[in-house]
Amino acid sequence: MDNTQSINGETPKKMSKLKQSFADFFLTLYNINKFILRFFREAFVPPFELKEVVRQCYEVGVRSFTLISVTGFIVGVIFTKQSRPSLSQFGAESWLPSLVSIAIMRALAPLVTALIASGKVGSSIGAELGSMRVTEQIDAMEVSGTKPFKYLVCTRVLATTLTIPILSTYTGFVALFGGYLNVTQNEGTTWTTFIQEVFEPLTFTDFVASLIKSIVFGFTIGIVGCYQGYNSSKGTEGVGKAANGAVITAMFLVFIEEVIIVQITGWFR
Amino acid sequence: MKKAAIQADHSNPVISIRGLKKAFQDYSVLRGIDLDLYQGENLVVLGRSGTGKSVLIKIISGLLKPDAGQVEVLGYNIATISEDELQALRIRIGFSFQNSALYDSMTVRKNLEFPLVRNRRNLTRGEINTNVEAVLDAVGLSQTINQMPSELSGGQRKRIGIARTLILNPEIMLYDEPTAGLDPITCIEINDLINEVQQRYNTSSIIITHDLTCAKQTGDRIAMLLDGQFQRTGTFEEVFATEDERVKPFYDYNFIK
Numbered sequence: 001m002d003n004t005q006s007i008n009g010e011t012p013k014k015m016s017k018l019k020q021s022f023a024d025f026f027l028t029l030y031n032i033n034k035f036i037l038r039f040f041r042e043a044f045v046p047p048f049e050l051k052e053v054v055r056q057c058y059e060v061g062v063r064s065f066t067l068i069s070v071t072g073f074i075v076g077v078i079f080t081k082q083s084r085p086s087l088s089q090f091g092a093e094s095w096l097p098s099l100v101s102i103a104i105m106r107a108l109a110p111l112v113t114a115l116i117a118s119g120k121v122g123s124s125i126g127a128e129l130g131s132m133r134v135t136e137q138i139d140a141m142e143v144s145g146t147k148p149f150k151y152l153v154c155t156r157v158l159a160t161t162l163t164i165p166i167l168s169t170y171t172g173f174v175a176l177f178g179g180y181l182n183v184t185q186n187e188g189t190t191w192t193t194f195i196q197e198v199f200e201p202l203t204f205t206d207f208v209a210s211l212i213k214s215i216v217f218g219f220t221i222g223i224v225g226c227y228q229g230y231n232s233s234k235g236t237e238g239v240g241k242a243a244n245g246a247v248i249t250a251m252f253l254v255f256i257e258e259v260i261i262v263q264i265t266g267w268f269r
Numbered sequence: 270m271k272k273a274a275i276q277a278d279h280s281n282p283v284i285s286i287r288g289l290k291k292a293f294q295d296y297s298v299l300r301g302i303d304l305d306l307y308q309g310e311n312l313v314v315l316g317r318s319g320t321g322k323s324v325l326i327k328i329i330s331g332l333l334k335p336d337a338g339q340v341e342v343l344g345y346n347i348a349t350i351s352e353d354e355l356q357a358l359r360i361r362i363g364f365s366f367q368n369s370a371l372y373d374s375m376t377v378r379k380n381l382e383f384p385l386v387r388n389r390r391n392l393t394r395g396e397i398n399t400n401v402e403a404v405l406d407a408v409g410l411s412q413t414i415n416q417m418p419s420e421l422s423g424g425q426r427k428r429i430g431i432a433r434t435l436i437l438n439p440e441i442m443l444y445d446e447p448t449a450g451l452d453p454i455t456c457i458e459i460n461d462l463i464n465e466v467q468q469r470y471n472t473s474s475i476i477i478t479h480d481l482t483c484a485k486q487t488g489d490r491i492a493m494l495l496d497g498q499f500q501r502t503g504t505f506e507e508v509f510a511t512e513d514e515r516v517k518p519f520y521d522y523n524f525i526k
Contacts, residue, residue: 047387047390132372135368135370135373136366136367136368136370137370137371137372137373139327139332139366139370140364140366140370140371140372140430140433141372141383141384142332142359143330143331143332143359143362143364144359144360144364144383144384144388144433144434144437145356145357145359145360145384145387145388145437146383146384146387146388147356147387151387
């Protein structure tokens with residue numbers, strides 16, 4: 001009889017660790033849900049922190065603008081370049097603008113924007129709030145009779161939810177411009193023809209779906225960054241963990257949401 | 270500066286604590302504390318690091334929830350109070366943090382305005398400026414109004430932290446280690462400021478410290494927290510008139526015996 005497991009107690013130890021991880025996972029899920037509900041309870045009840053929302057929108061936009069411009073342009077150029085050989089095999093290079101527009105507007109623009117914003121904005125929110133938690137600035141707001149959740153969390157989540165769709169639209173146009181440069185260089189297509197071919201296959205559902213996707217991504221990035229920072233543990237290590245956790249969790253959720261939204265919008269096409 | 274004699278109103282406790290218990294996981298920090306803070310007095314809570322002094326004032330301000338016991342602040346039971354009532358109560362309590370907890374993305378002016386504009390929404394710009402200038406003047410730091418917290422010294426940060434609490438005219442002040450990490454001269458200045466606040470704003474205060482000079486200069490009454498309970502309470506002289514080995518080293522270390 002193999003008594004190894006019962007003798008050294010490794011299996012029960014692993015089992016209890018696994019149980020603990022499961023418990024922690026569901027506890028985190030519960031806490032995130034509570035956090036989201038609190039956001040909806042507080043965000044739309046006066047007094048509003050409009051000035052801070054506008055300031056945060058500016059911060060989110062400025063923080064990501066350069067990186068999004070460069071990445072969007074490169075995505076447009078590369079995607080067009082990589083798609084050409086496949087279409088050439090069937091003599092269908094003229095479909096390139098349509099293919100590029102569908103790919104960029106339906107999927108790439110919101111996804112690329114969300115991933116970049118997760119890194120730039122999500123980590124920054126996580127670190128900023130984490131640092132405020134560690135240095136007791138959030139406690140100081142609380143004991144002075146103000147509402148730190150409203151001032152710090154609601155404003156940032158609203159800012160990402162409002163700004164990321166705008167950034168995503170911008171990314172789409174920059175990527176299309178990158179695609180146009182590649183197409184016009186190879187096929188000599190004019191700007192007018194390119195634009196006509198770009199918008200021809202796109203439907204109203206595509207624009208709405210893309211917009212909804214960006215709103216959901218923006219909300220996710222904001223809420224995850226704020227959750228990680230607002231609940232960060234004491235110490236500088238906690239700040240690092242909050243920033244890191246904000247990026248990883250937001251990116252993971254963005255991919256899952258992408259899959260779900262693509263499935264749902266597929267039913268309406 | 271020698272502390273001016275203040276007559277505390279012993280018939281009127283502004284904070285009344287009975288049987289307060291608080292534990293973190295298996296470690297019991299506060300083990301059934303009884304305490305009264307009377308109107309107009311400075312009460313110093315002394316104790317070793319990790320004995321739950323800061324936990325006590327965090328419970329009083331509603332930042333932590335007690336496990337058991339009753340904590341009554343200005344007539345409200347902290348354990349059963351609603352969120353809105355707690356927020357209204359907090360305006361009447363000033364909390365000076367150990368590391369000052371200034372909002373480091375805001376100037377001194379914005380730090381002071383932050384609680385004011387959110388709690389007194391009907392104030393005009395002129396009234397806000399007057400209030401800010403008045404508290405800055407009270408802590409003697411008018412010249413720092415447009416500076417960022419990172420540009421201030423430790424002592425200045427403490428003073429601005431105190432000014433930020435004073436701007437709401439609190440009835441109770443809670444000081445968490447007000448002299449920690451400061452040089453002796455700045456410590457004396459902070460002690461003087463604590464006494465000045467008591468006289469000028471007629472506050473009742475709890476001062477958490479293990480600095481006996483601070484305790485002697487600011488305290489009307491001292492309460493010594495040992496093993497999760499207040500073992501000795503009285504004037505400075507009464508508390509240290511003992512051969513208790515848990516108390517004596519405090520005095521000997523601070524006054525280099």
